[in-house]
Amino acid sequence: MSISLETRALTVNFGGHVAVKQVSCAFRPGTLTAIVGPNGAGKTTYFNLISGQLPSTGGQVLLHGQNLTRQGAAARARSGLGRAFQLTNLFPRLSVLENVRLVLQARHRTGLRLLSTWYSERHLIEEADQILEQIALGARRDTPASTLPHGDQRKLEVGLLLAMRPEVFLFDEPTAGMSHDEAPLILDLIAQIRRQRDKTILLVEHKMDVVERLADRIVVLNQGQLVADGAPAEVMRMRVVREAYLGADAALGEAA
Numbered sequence: 061m062s063i064s065l066e067t068r069a070l071t072v073n074f075g076g077h078v079a080v081k082q083v084s085c086a087f088r089p090g091t092l093t094a095i096v097g098p099n100g101a102g103k104t105t106y107f108n109l110i111s112g113q114l115p116s117t118g119g120q121v122l123l124h125g126q127n128l129t130r131q132g133a134a135a136r137a138r139s140g141l142g143r144a145f146q147l148t149n150l151f152p153r154l155s156v157l158e159n160v161r162l163v164l165q166a167r168h169r170t171g172l173r174l175l176s177t178w179y180s181e182r183h184l185i186e187e188a189d190q191i192l193e194q195i196a197l198g199a200r201r202d203t204p205a206s207t208l209p210h211g212d213q214r215k216l217e218v219g220l221l222l223a224m225r226p227e228v229f230l231f232d233e234p235t236a237g238m239s240h241d242e243a244p245l246i247l248d249l250i251a252q253i254r255r256q257r258d259k260t261i262l263l264v265e266h267k268m269d270v271v272e273r274l275a276d277r278i279v280v281l282n283q284g285q286l287v288a289d290g291a292p293a294e295v296m297r298m299r300v301v302r303e304a305y306l307g308a309d310a311a312l313g314e315a316a
């Protein structure tokens with residue numbers, strides 16, 4: 061299938077430090093690409109540059125060939141780039157349901173402007189409740205977002221992303237801070253999105269078993285540069301990856 065998201069020589073420096081350096085990479089719908097690398101490699105910064113949370117110093121971000129580089133985060137989200145919300149940016153005092161409803165409302169207003177008059181409150185609440193079922197937060201629908209336990213807040217972030225229905229999903233350690241019982245639900249949801257075949261998924265993940273289970277492809281960043289890109293089995297054998305996941309000692313003697 062054709063390319064959806066592409067970065068061309070994407071670069072940002074903070075003072076003298078180049079956090080992401082000339083990263084060129086293209087992503088296709090129906091694939092999940094894991095972005096891996098050691099701490100401080102630039103993975104989150106790369107996501108921030110793609111989503112527009114951070115302006116780049118150089119290079120381009122394209123979606124279906126359209127150059128989004130000069131657009132801010134909100135415009136990129138409207139174009140189809142979905143980055144998990146940070147709950148602090150939302151409405152902490154509003155209930156779980158209200159938060160999802162607001163995202164749905166925004167989507168219907170922008171995506172279906174002509175239909176927004178008949179897309180009633182009832183429809184919005186039904187759709188929001190379906191999403192809450194998907195993320196197993198139905199029982200917490202009336203709880204203020206700020207009082208949720210951390211694991212549930214992470215689930216809500218995923219729910220808000222689902223509500224946006226983006227074309228490109230950017231998941232940054234989606235199960236971090238979740239218990240062993242909670243993580244499978246989120247991973248199953250990501251697997252489900254992948255099976256739709258029309259969505260492009262990028263996943264920053266430190267847990268090797270999650271990467272092995274979900275990724276079609278692995279891209280490795282190290283010191284801000286793309287140092288490897290390929291099939292999981294092949295990339296997992298690389299020294300830089302083994303160092304990042306297993307520690308330097310375990311990687312000694314491995315092929316570079």
Ligand SMILES: Nc1ncnc2c1ncn2[C@@H]1O[C@H](COP(=O)(O)OP(=O)(O)OP(=O)(O)O)[C@@H](O)[C@H]1O
Nearest residue numbers: 074077078079097098099100101102103104105106
């Ligand atoms: N806003 C910023 N200002 C200055 N330096 C920054 C900023 N954001 C990130 N950095 C630096 O850029 C580098 C890359 O950080 P980034 O968080 O993207 O790495 P990462 O690969 O996501 O790491 P981790 O796996 O630990 O989350 C680090 O050296 C970090 O200190």
